[in-house]
Amino acid sequence: MADSPGRRRRIRLSALIVVLGVAVLVAAIWTDVDARNRSSEESAALAGANTHLATLRHDVATTQFAKAVTSAKRDSLQASIASTTSQLAATNEALANADVHAYVQGVGINTLQTCLGGVKTALNQIAARNNTQAAKDISAVSGPCTQLAGGSGTGLVYPFDFPDPSVILVGQTYFAYATNSVAGNIQIIDSNDLVHWSAVGNALPSLPAWATPDYTWAPAVAMIGGTFVLYYAVNVAGTADECISVATATQPAGPFLDKSTAPLECQKSLGGSIDPASFIDTDGTSYLVWKSGGPGSSKIWSQQLDPSGTAFVPGSNPTSLLVPDQPWEAGTVEAPNLITTGGHYYLFYSGNDWNSSNYAVGVATCTGPLGPCADASPHPILASGPGVAGPGGESVFADTAGNFWIAFHAWVPDAVGFPNSRDLYLRRLTLSGPVPTVATSG
Amino acid sequence: MTDVLEADRRPFPTEPRARRPASRRTRWILWIAAGALFAAALGYLIPDQVQARDHYGQAHTALGVARQQTQTVTRQLDELRRDLNILKTQVGSDSTALSQDSSQLLGAQTALAAAQAHVTQQKSLITSLQTCLVGVERALNELAIGKLSNAIAALNSVSPSCTAAEASSG
Numbered sequence A: 001m002a003d004s005p006g007r008r009r010r011i012r013l014s015a016l017i018v019v020l021g022v023a024v025l026v027a028a029i030w031t032d033v034d035a036r037n038r039s040s041e042e043s044a045a046l047a048g049a050n051t052h053l054a055t056l057r058h059d060v061a062t063t064q065f066a067k068a069v070t071s072a073k074r075d076s077l078q079a080s081i082a083s084t085t086s087q088l089a090a091t092n093e094a095l096a097n098a099d100v101h102a103y104v105q106g107v108g109i110n111t112l113q114t115c116l117g118g119v120k121t122a123l124n125q126i127a128a129r130n131n132t133q134a135a136k137d138i139s140a141v142s143g144p145c146t147q148l149a150g151g152s153g154t155g156l157v158y159p160f161d162f163p164d165p166s167v168i169l170v171g172q173t174y175f176a177y178a179t180n181s182v183a184g185n186i187q188i189i190d191s192n193d194l195v196h197w198s199a200v201g202n203a204l205p206s207l208p209a210w211a212t213p214d215y216t217w218a219p220a221v222a223m224i225g226g227t228f229v230l231y232y233a234v235n236v237a238g239t240a241d242e243c244i245s246v247a248t249a250t251q252p253a254g255p256f257l258d259k260s261t262a263p264l265e266c267q268k269s270l271g272g273s274i275d276p277a278s279f280i281d282t283d284g285t286s287y288l289v290w291k292s293g294g295p296g297s298s299k300i301w302s303q304q305l306d307p308s309g310t311a312f313v314p315g316s317n318p319t320s321l322l323v324p325d326q327p328w329e330a331g332t333v334e335a336p337n338l339i340t341t342g343g344h345y346y347l348f349y350s351g352n353d354w355n356s357s358n359y360a361v362g363v364a365t366c367t368g369p370l371g372p373c374a375d376a377s378p379h380p381i382l383a384s385g386p387g388v389a390g391p392g393g394e395s396v397f398a399d400t401a402g403n404f405w406i407a408f409h410a411w412v413p414d415a416v417g418f419p420n421s422r423d424l425y426l427r428r429l430t431l432s433g434p435v436p437t438v439a440t441s442g
Numbered sequence B: 001m002t003d004v005l006e007a008d009r010r011p012f013p014t015e016p017r018a019r020r021p022a023s024r025r026t027r028w029i030l031w032i033a034a035g036a037l038f039a040a041a042l043g044y045l046i047p048d049q050v051q052a053r054d055h056y057g058q059a060h061t062a063l064g065v066a067r068q069q070t071q072t073v074t075r076q077l078d079e080l081r082r083d084l085n086i087l088k089t090q091v092g093s094d095s096t097a098l099s100q101d102s103s104q105l106l107g108a109q110t111a112l113a114a115a116q117a118h119v120t121q122q123k124s125l126i127t128s129l130q131t132c133l134v135g136v137e138r139a140l141n142e143l144a145i146g147k148l149s150n151a152i153a154a155l156n157s158v159s160p161s162c163t164a165a166e167a168s169s170g
Helices: A005-127 A131-140 A142-148 B002-009 B024-144 B148-157 B159-169
Strands: A156-158 A166-170 A173-178 A187-191 A198-202 A211-224 A227-236 A242-249 A273-280 A286-292 A299-304 A319-322 A333-341 A344-351 A360-366 A373-375 A389-398 A404-411 A422-430
Touching: A005 A131, A005 A142, A005 B024, A005 B159, A131 A142, A131 A187, A131 A198, A131 B024, A142 A156, A166 A211, A166 A389, A166 A404, A173 A211, A227 A273, A273 A333, A286 A333, A299 A333, A319 A333, A319 A344, A319 A360, A319 A373, A333 A389, A344 A389, A389 A422, B024 B148, B024 B159, B148 B159
Parallel strands: A211 A273, A242 A273, A360 A389
Antiparallel strands: A156 A422, A166 A173, A173 A187, A187 A198, A211 A227, A227 A242, A273 A286, A286 A299, A299 A319, A333 A344, A344 A360, A360 A373, A389 A404, A404 A422
C-alpha cells in the first residue's frame, strides 16, 4: 500500500523533528560535556595555582623567618662590632695613654738616674775630701735635679743644699754664697743669666784657728773699699758660742781669707750673734746687720762698719732694729737683709722655725740704717706655697737692668727638715707699693 | 476507515502485528514520551551546563585571583630572597669585620697589658730611684758638714731602694 503524501510529509516532519531533537540533544550534551571539562580543567588549574600559591606563601613565610633570623644575626653582629669597635677605641686610647705614660716615666727615670748619678758621684768626692769637685758634679746635673724638684716655675734655680743665700752682682756675673755644704765652708756658685748656675767651689777654704770646722753658715759678701768682704756665722771652737767673723778676698770667687783672732761680733749674753748681712748706704757708709739670740729672745741689730768693712766704727754700739712681735714669727726674727731704694729703707727678715715649713719672710720699713724699724705688714711677704716650703734666709739684690730680685732658700714640700736640702730660689721683687711684693713664680 | 476495515478482514492471531502501523494514539504517546524525554534531557543538560559554566566562571575568576596573588607573592618572595641575600652578604662581611676587630682588640688588649705592666714596673723603679735619691742627697748633706755617721745612716736607710733601683735599671 503506498503512503499518502500527507503521511510522507508527516513522516518527514517527524523524522526532521527527531533529527533536530537528537541534534539538539547531542549539541546540548556536547556543550555540557565541554563545559564540564572546561570547569574541571579550570578547577584543576585553580587547585594547582592554589597549591603553588600555598607553596609560595610557605616559601615567603620561610624566607621571612630566615630574613628575620638573619636580620637579627646581622643586628647582633653589628652590635658586637660597635661594642668591639668601642672597646678597641677605648683600649687603643688606654694603650696610647699607657705608652705616653711609659714614655714620660722613661724620661723621668732617665732624669732620676742622671740626678742620682751626679749626687752619688758628689758623695764619693766628698768622701774623698774633694768638695770642689763634688760641687761641680752636682752642678752638672742641676737641670735634671731641678725637674725632679718641681721645675723652675717656682723660681728654683739650684736644686741642692744652698741655705741662707747671698747674691751680689760683679760686672755681668752674679755670685751666690751659701752656708757650708757640698762645696765646703762657704759655697759659691755663679751665673750670667740668673737661670743657669755653676759651682765655683769653696769661698773659705780655711778657717781661723778659733773657729769650729763644719760650723760656718749664713754668709754675706759686699765689695767695700775695693775689697770683697765676707761675713759669716761660725761656732767658736770648744764652745757652743755662735759668732760672726769676717774674711776678705780680691776676687768675688775668693778665696776669702779670715785673718781674725776672734769673732767680729758675738753677743754671748744674748745667746750669740749670727746671720750677718752688710748694707752700704747711698752715701757709701757701710753697716752690718745681724741677729742675736734664739727662739723667744731673738733680735735684729745694726751697727756701722769702718771703711774697711772688717771692723765696726770705734765707739759705735749695736742698735736694735727689730724684735719678734707678729704671731707668724713665733718668737724668731733672723736672717736680716737691709736695702734702700727710692729714699726708703726695707729690712727683710725671716721668722719662725727654720727647720719647718712655717719659716717665712717678712719685711719692715726703717727710717735709716740704724732704725727705727716697724713691720710693713702683719703677714709674711713670702711663705710656703705650691712647690715651696719654709722659704727664708733671703737676700735682695738688683740685676744688671736695675730690677730687684729676692734670693731665698726653701725645702721641697715633701722633704722638709734637715738633712733634706734647702734649695736656691729666685723671684722678682716689687718695691713700688707700701709693702714689697714677691712674684708667685720664678 | 479503510485501514480499519482491512485489519478486520485478516485472521486475528495469524496477522503479524509488527507490520501493523502504530495507532495514532500510540504514536502520540511515543511522541509525547519522546518529547518528555527530550525535555527532560534538555532540562537536565541546560541547568547542568549552566552550573558547569558557573563553576567554570568561578574557577576561572578564582584562578585569575590566584594567579594574581601568585604574581604578588612571587614578587614578594623575590624581594624577600633579594633582601635575604643582601642580609647574608652583610652578615658575611660583618662577621669578617667582627673577626678582624676582635683580633685587633685582642692584640690591643695584649699590648695594653704589656704596656701597663711596663708602666707598673717603671713606677716601681721610679719609687725606688726617688727614695734612693732622697737618701743619697741626705747623706751628701750630712757628709758635707762632717756628719759621717749620719751620712752612713741615711745611706743605710735607703740601701734596699738603691739596690732595687740598680737591679731594675740593669
